[in-house]
Amino acid sequence: MIASSMLDAPRSALFERLRAHGGRVEAPVREPTLGVAASDRIQRRMGLVIGIGGTLAAVVELPEILSESIGVSIGWIALTMLLTFGLCPVLAVVSVRMRSQVIAAVAAAAATGFLLASVVAPFAYRVPAEDMASLWLYRLLVLGVLMAVLAWPPRYAVAYLILGSTVVTIANVFVVQRVSTWTVVGDFSRAMGLAALFLWCAIYARAAAARVDRESALESRRAAAVAGAAARDRERARFAALIHDAVLSTLLDASRAGTESPVLRRQAERTLGQLDEARGGDIEPDLLDAQSAIGFLRVAVHELNEGIDFSARRWPGFDDLRLPVAAASAIAAALAEAVRNSLRHAGVPGQVVRRAVTVTVSAGGIRVVFRDDGVGFEMGRVSPDRLGISVSILGRMRQLSGGAGFVESALGDGTTVTLVWGSDG
Incomplete structure (x- = not known):
């Protein structure tokens, strides 16, 4: 009970x-909450932008994907597109209202889905295309990397960058004709270089938000400490003045008078009243x-x-x-x-x-x-x-x-x- x-x-x-x-x-x-406000806001905004950007990329890339997928089963096309873009609108929605843990979980699932789509692609495009310069997944590696930054700490996002660049380059080898060692090296370098730029910007933005959070927490602690110290100093000064001006003067007059007097009685009553007010905290509260x-x-x-x-x-x-x-x-x-x-x-x-x-x-x-x-x-x-x-x-x-x-x-x-x-x- x-x-x-x-x-x-x-x-x-x-x-x-x-x-x-x-x-x-x-x-x-709703807050900005002390300690997490900036980090929370940047994660939500990045999630919203990445989710909307991925959804728009699916619409913009669809004609190119279909033209590059002639002869490929519609089921394979649907599967690769679902793994790549399926969670983008979901990410945009959860970034508006849900907790940061939910946003990170959806981003992690989306980043994993992009890797799975790159692994599936060689099975979908079994016959190398004659006129294809690069697989469409190769061009969208940045989307997967941004998802990884949103989901995991920087070191894991960097590992995802390396792994993703490797996987999309290998998928490109199976899909594109006239592949040589130099083209493979060039494809890997281009994919990794472009995605690394976006990776660095996203990591820097989240790190800057974390610094803002730390400084806000420190500033709030300083403000509380300063306010408390100032209040204590004012309280000491007020009591010191009260003791000097009222209590001591009353005691001094009492020692000099030697006999009871109406003036001394009124002064003592006034002093006791001031002490009661001070004890009650009714005088100039801090x-x-x-x-x-x-x-x-x-x-x-x-x-x-x-x-x-x-x-x-x-x-x-x-x-x-x-x-x-x-x-x-x-x-x-x-x-x-x-x-x-x-x-x-x-x-x-x-x-x-x-x-x-x-x-x-x-x-x-x-x-x-x-x-x-x-x-x-x-x-x-x-x-x-x-x-x-x-x-x-x-x-x-x-x-x-x-x-x-x-x-x-x-x-x-x-x-x-x-x-x-x-x-x-």
Whole structure:
């Protein structure tokens, strides 16, 4: 049985929507997600361009393919074209909406299909053509190489380039008449040289996107660190001024007066009021914007374990978020405690436990979800003296104005910890 805990909190608009929809809000604006945004965008755009380009190539090359395939069975023509172009429109479609893993899988299948088509070609074109200068597959090697760049790491894409150049050159030998050693060497060199140019451009584009991702992650960490340091410095200065101007002067007047006086009483009451306001954080709160808040939480997680997946989503108006540093610190501390609990207790013998943090930001608040697929537990059986959940997570979020915390877990089904903060305005 799934056990959950809910805490009372001020009912901001964001908080109400999160409780009503389980954290799902209409019309999301998808990330760019920190750490993967540029890589994800370049992969999607390359997949869309390559998919559309391959589909157009099939239409443009069809008359030439048919003229070169006189005497070849229509079944062989259909098979080679299906292996070469069949997945191109599929790649274009999945590149619009699907995850990067799906795009890579479709591209890998398309690249493999091109190699298979080149292997099949000599069986289809059994009689060398008299007027054919080169097999149509030889001219489309670039398509297969671009698919390989989209699907695999650079070293495998380079290996595909060498293998593909070899296979299409051999297929050309079987299909084209008047072949000599020099023509074979020339065909291989031309095929590999032209495809290598496109290979280098595609690899460079993906590497540049990866560099942008790394710099964005570093910049967000710097922004969070600078914001936190500035907030601490301002807080120290504010308390130093309060101690000097109010507390010390009150104590000094009290030591001099020797007897009770209305002026001293009013001064003491005013000082106590200032201390209460300072403790409540109502004086000039330091605020983090969406980027700094996400970076702040990312650092809190990755300081404990850099292998935990961290992603962020932004809803409409996320630029308007202003998260007090005190609230960010409370959320980060509760999140860190959830991560520590998972690292200590969620392990399953012989199984790799997956852990992930998802931060969702909107104009009025922030929602943080930590999930693992570990051993799980039953909330009702947690000992009262175990303070990690009741105090360090739920209790901390209860004390945070506008905050709430939820814990869901079941034996064998992992654990989900949800932390929500919403502004009152």
